[in-house]
Amino acid sequence: MFVIVAGAGLIGREITQVLVRNKHDVVVIDLDREVCESMHAETGALTIHGSATDLRILEEAGALKADVVICLMRSDADNISTALLSKSLGVPRVIARLRNPRYEHAYQLAGVTSVVRMAELILNQIVMEVEQPRVKKIMTLGGGKAEIYAVKIPKSARTIGMAIKDIAQDKSFPSECVFMGIYQEENDDFLIPRGNHVLQQGDTIFLVSKSQYVKQATDYLTKG
Numbered sequence: 001m002f003v004i005v006a007g008a009g010l011i012g013r014e015i016t017q018v019l020v021r022n023k024h025d026v027v028v029i030d031l032d033r034e035v036c037e038s039m040h041a042e043t044g045a046l047t048i049h050g051s052a053t054d055l056r057i058l059e060e061a062g063a064l065k066a067d068v069v070i071c072l073m074r075s076d077a078d079n080i081s082t083a084l085l086s087k088s089l090g091v092p093r094v095i096a097r098l099r100n101p102r103y104e105h106a107y108q109l110a111g112v113t114s115v116v117r118m119a120e121l122i123l124n125q126i127v128m129e130v131e132q133p134r135v136k137k138i139m140t141l142g143g144g145k146a147e148i149y150a151v152k153i154p155k156s157a158r159t160i161g162m163a164i165k166d167i168a169q170d171k172s173f174p175s176e177c178v179f180m181g182i183y184q185e186e187n188d189d190f191l192i193p194r195g196n197h198v199l200q201q202g203d204t205i206f207l208v209s210k211s212q213y214v215k216q217a218t219d220y221l222t223k224g
Contacts, residue, residue, distance in 0.1 A: 006052035007072035008035045027061045053081040063089045071096035076103040080110045087111040153203045156224035165195030174213040181206040
């Protein structure tokens with residue numbers, strides 16, 4: 001996949017590293033020449049010194065053939081401008097970081113495919129670490145509408161020996177949570193759960209859930 005990252009701040013740098021590691025073709029645009037040079041040295045990604053709000057710079061970066069443009073600049077106005085230009089060049093997907101919630105509608109009008117609310121994600125992660133230390137959020141789906149969580153089954157859990165189908169049918173377990181996978185550390189095996197699979201001590205359960213239901217699901221899975 002060919003990806004353009006507009007903005008080489010902390011998040012842009014981390015995303016670029018991951019994308020390059022996953023064998024995507026990445027071009028980074030940033031206003032700071034030194035940042036561009038260090039980004040290229042660290043990641044190997046092609047970098048372009050300039051403003052992603054400049055149509056010529058976007059064309060130079062290869063927007064005409066890009067699969068995705070990720071807008072991560074410091075200004076919502078700049079991100080919206082880049083999104084508009086990217087869509088005008090035929091980029092099928094534009095992902096943007098939302099800084100000020102007042103701009104959300106403007107992002108939608110600009111044709112942004114996915115709006116990422118970083119402050120919300122960070123806040124939810126901190127609250128999760130405080131309230132549910134046994135839960136790890138793996139990723140966000142649908143622009144924050146649902147998440148994938150990992151929950152490890154402790155040795156004292158009453159759910160050890162219970163089948164997935166019995167847990168899912170129990171009224172105390174939220175119906176909005178879905179079992180996605182099970183990692184068995186002892187066997188180093190990842191299983192796609194079926195209804196008759198029985199939970200074992202040490203299993204790590206992967207759930208898809210809305211954030212408001214994960215505490216109820218975790219309590220059910222881990223309590224003794």
